[in-house]
Amino acid sequence: MSAELDMKEAVPSTKGRTALRWILAGPVTLIGAVLAMAITPFMLPAGASGVGHLVFAIVLFPLFWAVLFFYAVLTERLGRAALVFTAFYALSAVLIWQAFAGS
Amino acid sequence: MSVVNQAQSRRLVAVHGWSGTVLGLLLYVVVLTGAIAVFAHEIGEWATGGHASVEAFAQPIGPRLEELAEDVKPEYLDEVVVFSDSAGNIQVRFHTHEERDGGRIEDIGVRYILDGNNLEVLQRDEGWFSELPRDTSGALEDFIVDVHVNLYAPFPWGLYATGILGLLMLSAVISGVLLHKHIIKDLFVSPRKSSKLLFRKDRHVLAGSWSLPFGFVLAFTGAFYSFAISIGLPVVAMVAFGGDQEQMIETILGAPVPENTAPAQLASLEDVIADTTRRNGAPPVSLTVSHWGRADAVISVFHGPTEEQLYGQVHLFEGTSGEYKGPKPIVGTEPSMGAAVVGLIGPLHFGNFGGLLSKIVWLSLGLACCYVTLTGLQMWVERRAESKAWQRLGRLIPIVGYGTAISLAGAGFGYFLSAGGDPSVWVTRAFVITAVLCIMAGYAVRDRRLMENVFRAALGLGLLALPVLRILTGGPGWGEACGAGASMVIGVDLVMVIAGAAALRSVSRERATARSVQPAVESAV
């Protein structure tokens, strides 16, 4: 059964794709989740007590990780996923850099 | 219908299986110790011989604290924390926060341990709090909690490890949901006995489906706890406050009151305790005085959860007048959704909101998750019966499965037999020695069935012996405990006896089944 499926998925090279998927779902996802947590305070309102954006950034960390992880595991378009992650990293870097430049 | 296609489902099986197997045994250790840690405080109370369930602040502590305050360096009056520990003693911690070599802010000061009945000083230690001799009465409970939270590894590595395990459990729960086509329909399916593997699979899926909601909640909140302190706070502080920790603490905890170093008499703590008890309907569990002896002193009183309130509450009092200033949210200065969310994480993870009842439920939820982890591992290994490497891992399943429980009982032995020595050292040693013995036994006994029986018998005997050992090493007998109102001691003793007897009974039943199957097989041959 697995041989058939491997054949189906064997666009460029199965080994390369598996390796890429491991990298995306592993370290890239973990760092991505930390970045998502880091930029959440910029996106959310501070709320009644001025802490909402900080609290939700930290509380939602496991969820950020899960979303990125299952995206990397389930996607059929690995190339696009790699691009999405790169774009996300770049966006986060810009936002974080801005925060530092501003302060 | 399944929401995923065949290739995706194949990858999900890989995620589900690999996440469960590679780190599954470690995850099991964290989940089992977590389930037991729900009762860590009760176990601590049991181990120390318990105490009458008197209220923590039944004695007039104010005058006594005044005396003790005379005897510490003035800078340690910056903050004073008072609470009642599991031995029924009152702990008083005069301290301040100073930067250490590594740049980390740590607590330094004097810790008093007072007899809960007459407020006599039992122990006095001074220095960095992380380096004070372990509070020996809490050795057993601290150990269980430390294994659960840090896998007994140093900060922050232990937290990283348990955090990753939490994420792994989360991924196992989610991939399990995605893989299973008819979760609701199959909630009531009876395990099929047509083949051993199918039977195991059905039982794993049943347990997994039923424990799904809380598996998710426990994994999510657990991962939060591990990463919030080790990564979350520093990262958010870095980004949102440009690395200014002080500003972050001010925002999170609320700006400090305007400084006023003029000396001033502290209000009567007894009056404050009476006031807060009346407001909350129950006495506080701890109280903190900041800026003791100064005009800007503030008294914060902490209350545990009540019937109406899932999580604890903090009330603030003016330090010099004792005037009530209002409740204080867990984060921020005003009630907010953020504070409510942070407040909810605790009860959802610890199950400590509804007394013994909710704790029993949470213990069962934890044990159910243990069952899911172990049966999943077992299935994965059985499906790969032809591979030697997997069979080697397979051997580790009963060793870790029973071994962790047996070693925890061993840690209890260490605690009681440490007479004269440092219990916290002996608890750890005994745990390690028992674990090594379990591993040796697991590899020495080749027959799997025999090995499991040996482990069950060891666990049963160990649990039965603990209450006896407790009494033999000077702990109160049942009559004495009953007279002193220490019901928790008897309760935990009973649970140990029942669990131990159940383990022994399972051995004898197993052997009886084996005997009845043997002649049938022989006659069939």
Place this chain on the structure above:
Amino acid sequence: MAFFLTATAVSCLGLALLLRFNKKRQRVYFKGRPQRGSHTLTLGGWLLVLIPGVALLFLGQWSAFLSWFGGLTVIGWLVAVKKPTAEQSP
């Protein structure tokens, strides 16, 4: 405590209904006998299981709600996982 006990008792009644009239279970536990049960019974079972939870939320009994929900998942599992005896299994 009273809220928890009442809610759990009602839900267990619902669980019992769902267990008794589950088709796959009947094939194992009531082998050879005509299949009984209907959609109405299943729906009723689920309502009995879930309504106490909704009621607890409605009454603001958060503590009882969490204990009820946790307790229900453990009880459900313990009942469903029961080994069929040798005669019952196919």
